[in-house]
Amino acid sequence: MTTIQDVARAAGVSAMTVSNVINGHPNVRPATRERVMAAMTRLDYRVNVAARNLRKGRTGTIGLAVPEIDRPYYGRLAAALIAAAARHGLRVAVEQTGAVRENELAALSLSRNRLYxxxxxxxxxLGPADADRLRTDHPLVILGERIFGGPVDHVAMPNVDGAHAATRHLIDRGCRRIALVCGPLAGETDVSGLRHSGYTRALTEAGLPVQPDLVRTVDRLTMAAGAAAARELAFGGRGVDGVFCVTDTVALGVLRGLADCGVRVPGEVKVIGFDDVPESAYLVPSLSTVDPDHDLMAARAVDLLVQRIERPGQALERQEFVSPFRVVARESTAAD
Amino acid sequence: MTTIQDVARAAGVSAMTVSNVINGHPNVRPATRERVMAAMTRLDYRVNVAARNLRKGRTGTIGLAVPEIDRPYYGRLAAALIAAAARHGLRVAVEQTGAVRENELAALSLSRNRLYxxxxxxxxxLGPADADRLRTDHPLVILGERIFGGPVDHVAMPNVDGAHAATRHLIDRGCRRIALVCGPLAGETDVSGLRHSGYTRALTEAGLPVQPDLVRTVDRLTMAAGAAAARELAFGGRGVDGVFCVTDTVALGVLRGLADCGVRVPGEVKVIGFDDVPESAYLVPSLSTVDPDHDLMAARAVDLLVQRIERPGQALERQEFVSPFRVVARESTAAD
Structure with a gap:
């Protein structure tokens, strides 16, 4: 049977370099990697990674549970997380939960069961009532919403401040009757609730009334729902002159819905989203938005998880990181 | 130590049902799953999935290597593949290769090394010259392009026929000077080469000349590259009245580039893409495109892989599946 030493000798490198290639470490030069891999192929070398990981009590894989990988926001985030994990020699298995509580719990269970x-x-x-399920006896990082005061590491979006800045941007551009399109407002602990509170704070600070009939809640944050909400707003005779959408995906639907009603953007209504998905810069009109720093969030989430993985059983202090953000002003909120 | 029987007793189900919950089998009723998981939490039951998989010589995880998960086409495909794999009780680890040959070979190597x-x-x-690297001694399915005549299962896009139909659609809508925006034409074996051949066949069949100056190749199939290509075409005085873009992502950029030049779509130029990404229906104008059946492609790819996994060492006949497709006519190619 071929050994790692055989491969090293054939490729003219050290056994450590062969090991680094196998483990996908980033610091191997491409030419060296290619040579090692050619030698592995030639000699038919196989390392049983599963067995090796078992000896270390590890799988070399972390789980990433997101609602839907094909929504641009999660795709963008997953791309950044997979790249960040690769820098630590870790692979990422993606679970899709469909935003269903039971599936999120199943992902937690799989992780506890050492699959990841x-x-x-x-x-x-998941809500605050599930905090006791989020025990810290297995490495876990909550990413995205800022819902848990529990004992778990958390990388959060700048939900309230980002929404406040987006609404403030519309006010600065002259909007006075600003609608919000968001998900169900079950409380102030989910993304829509948090962004709603940023929206109301900005209105109140500017001396503008908070009008419930300008808040359109949709069941799911999809393009279809955004388009339907926009058609309702446009036909409602409410004199809306600005729309803050809780996500760029919803905003893309809102732009479509306003076009369906012949409403000009930004001439008659200005629109701003949240996320800065790649498409937003290329829409016609291009979409103003709030850009949380996805790459930074991803890097911090992986760093926190790796700390937990590398110090099993150690009582590390719970960490929270809230991403910085910036407002990206594009055509959809251009001044008249 | 808690056993699977303890959990079964506490939840009032059979041990097999507990096993099904652990393995993520789809046929467990939600209420039952929730009860089993609650019992597992209460009794602090842990199954070491890594150890169990090792006994079976399996990891329960398949690898999916794609260039970039945050491009809508791959996000859409990954979502469908993860869902299809879940129906087989398999998890999907996503590798991003950045379309780099060396990284694609590394993914192959990891899979051979039993990580997946x-x-x-x-x-x-990878190109035809790499065919000998694609040995069939470990389960592998090539997805997407139809480049290998080798001994590997293959789920292919309807590249030539889809491109032919897209170009034909522009001709039917009155276009006579039809541009193509595609990637480098290195040969007829990659996606751009194949779709280019469908494009030229449609032109030739319609008695239209194939004009090299109407074929714009871009280094990477991005929105930015599409926008730049469109600006060149619009300013080139070439009288273009239709554009076939090899992907919807490129088409999204082309629509933006044409808008930058004040060119009306579909009035002056009609545009069609390929992929039917979710955004295409919501753009203004909405984008006509070729819809390959992503869900069917994903299901077939996973089915083929599972056949190989379940019959290791058996000489199964090489299988090839080319997805059906349909042209989706939207505003960007509407008749005047």
Whole structure:
């Protein structure tokens, strides 16, 4: 049977370098990697990674549980997380929870069952009542919403401040009757609730009334729901001159719905989103938005998880990181 | 130590049902699953999935190697593949290759090294010369492009026929000077080469000349590249009245680039893409496109891989599946 030493000799490198290639470490030069891999192929070398990981009590894989990987926001985040994990020699298995609480709990359970070395959970379905389920005896980082005061590491979006800045941006551009399109307002602990509170704070600070009939809640934050909400707002005779959408995906639907009603953006209504998905810069009109720093959030989430993985059983202080953000002004909120 | 029987007793179900919950089998009723999981939490039951998989010689995880998970096409495909794999009780680890040949080979190597039970590889960087690397001694399915005549199962896009139909659609809508925006034309074996051949066939069949100056190749199939290509076409005085873009992502950029030049779509130029990403229906104007059946492709790819995984060492006949498709006519190619 071929050994790692055989491969090293054939490729003219050290056994450590062969090991680094196998483990996907980033600091191997491409030419060296190629040579090692050619030698592995030639000699038919196989390392049983599963067995090796078992000896270390690890799988080399972390879980990432997100609602839907094909929504641009999660795709963008997953791309950044997979890249960040690769820098630590870790692979990422993606679970889709469909934003269903039971599936989020199942992902937690799989991680506890050692299928993953740890889990990054972007939760929508879990609430504060589930805090006791989020025990810290297995590496876990909650990513996205700022719902848990519990004992779990957390990388959060700048929900309230980002929403406040987006609404403030519309006010600065002259909007006075600003609608909000968001998900169900079940409380102030989920993404829509948090962004709603940023929206109301900005209105109140500017001396503008908070009008419930300008808040349109949709069941799911989809393009279809955004388009339907916009058509309602446009036909409602409410004199809306600005719309803050809780996500860029919803905003993309809102832009479509306003076009369906012949409403000009930004001439008659200005629109701003939240997330800065890649498409937003290329829409016609291009979409103003709030840009949380996805790459930074991803890097911090992976760093926190790796700390937990590398110090099992140690009582580390719970950490929270709230991403910085910036407002990206584009055509959809351009001044007249 | 808590056993699977303890959990079964506490939840009032059979041990098999507990096992099904642990393995993520789809046929467990939600209420039952919730009860079993509550019992597992209460009794602090842990199954070491890694150890169990090792006994079976499996990891329960398949690899999916794609260029970039945050491009809408791959996000859409990954979502469908993860859902299809879940129906087989398999998890999906996502590798991003950046369309780099070396990274695609690394993904193959990881799969051979038993980190995954098998690999679905959406390759951009590998060519016919790499066919000997694609040995069939470990489960592998090539997904996407139709480049290998080799001994590997293959789920292919309807590249030539889809491109032919898209171009034909523009001709039917009155276009006579039809541009193509595609990637580098290195040969007829990659996606751009294949779709280019569908484009030229449609033109030739319609008695239209194939004009090299109407074919714009871009280095990467991005929105930015599409926008730049459109600006060149619009300013080139070439009288273009239709554009076939090899992907919807490129088309999104082309629509933006044409808008930058004040060119009306579909009035002056009609545009069609390929992929039917979720955004295409909501753009203004909405984008006509070719819809390959992503869900069917994903299901077939996973089915083929599972066949290989479940019959290791058996010489199964190489299988190839080319997805059906349909042209989706939207505003961007509407008749005047």
């Amino acid at each position: 070395d740890g889990l990054i959970l972007s939760t929508v379905g | 039970d098998g690999l679905i590889l959406s390759t951009v960087g």
